[in-house]
Amino acid sequence: MQGFYVISRMKATHIYLFLHVFLAAGVLVNAFEPITATVVVSVGAALGRTIYNYLHESCDAKWITYNATALQADLESKLFGQHVASRIILKAVNGFMTNDNPKKPLVLSLHGWTGTGKNFVSGLIADSVYKEGMDSRFVHVFTSELHFPHASQIDNYKSQLQQWIKGNVTNCERSMFIFDEMDKMHPGLIDSIKPYLDYYDKLDGVSYRKAIFIFLSNAGGDSIIQTALDFWKEGRNREEMELKDLETSLSLSVFNNKKSGLWHTSLIDKNLVDFFVPFLPLEYCHVVQCALSAMADRELEPDLKVADQVARDLVYFPKSERIFSVKGCKTIDSKLDYYT
Structure with a gap:
């Protein structure tokens, strides 16, 4: 008080x-x-x-100042088991935010099974750009099932989405738009914002080149998992995996997924997505790290025994080998409530 x-x-x-x-x-x-x-x-x-x-938060350097050091530190200390995603995110955001005259907005498409860190990374990016982080009024989150629930209203959604983006970028050129649950979005809807992601100086007097667009999706997760399994079966180290081992199959999988909002989208067809970022399935050791980190967030003394109990309590696949966590680190907090 x-x-x-x-x-x-x-x-x-x-x-x-x-x-x-x-x-x-x-x-x-x-x-x-x-x-x-x-x-x-x-x-x-x-x-x-x-x-x-x-x-009051305003669109100026007092409230919007990119901190590359903080982003790198957060990716290294808070994101577990995602060496490929970490490298891509850091290079992509660094390159974009330090360019005073980008040719187009930054467009990232984050893919992987639930609980692997996609939403978490979006928050880290927001924290590195905006003083208020995800609470900034210049960060806008759209959730497919909440904002675009009815297929019969897709034409209205397209118009509303265009107006929302144009209005917010007019208000602040350093706006960030996060589209969650892209795998549940109605196909064709996201194509309505294609002009804003393209190589235009201005559209109707508005420049979109300094905005950031992030798509989050479970689509493509099966392709990523298959690659990870292939590496494991061949006895290869997980850390040897590189973007080139995942990107082509991932983009094709997303583009051809009829149940995804990115199905046959012009954003992929016209190469407007700068990076397809794969999030690998998490192993037991990564879940333990998540549990220890969650304890630290709660200001609890790190307890490896409790972290081990939490990790062992999760479901893994394949069933016989139990290599990858089915839900990643998503249920860690609720498990800690039980064990602490």
Whole structure:
């Protein structure tokens, strides 16, 4: 409560200063000639805007500043078992955010089974770009079953989606759009935003080249798992796996999946997706790491015995060998509630 009180006092002070600026300006207006009064009011308004921008998130460097070091540290210490995805994400985001004049928006398509880290990585990217992270008003998340539930309304959804993106990028060119559950999206809907992802300087006076689009999907997960299984059966080290071993089969699998929102999409056909990012199935050791990390997030003392119990409690496949976790790390938090 004391912390809340201090914050309230600070906000009250800021509001007082804000009001004081305009009251002072009002007094001065009556004391000067019209031209001078206009200058005073302008100064007061400028100070008012400065105070407002200090208190409220705005589309400027105070609130949007890319931190490459933080992203790299987070990927190395918080994302487990995803060496391929980590390398792609870091290089892609670094290259895009340090380019003052990108030719097109950054478009990433993240694929893999549930619980492998796709949503988590989206949050890490947002944290590295926006001071408010996923709570930023410039980060927009669309969930297929929530925002686009009815196939009969697809034409309305296309129009709404175009308006939402245009309006938000007009408001801030450094906007981020995350589309979750792409595998549940109605085929053809995502094609409505193709112009915004293409190599255009401006469309109707709006530039989309500094925006970020991230697609999250379980589609292609089977292809990724098959590659991972092949490596395991051949006795090859998981860390030897590279993007070239996964990308071609992954993009084809996604493009030809009739149940996916990316089925025969022009975004793939026209090469507008910059990277297809594969998230590998997680093994027992990665689940243990997830459990230890979750304990740290709860400010609990790391307990390897508990982490081991949590990891062993999950379901793995193939059934005989029990190599990969069926749900990745998705149920770790609920398991910890039971064991701690």
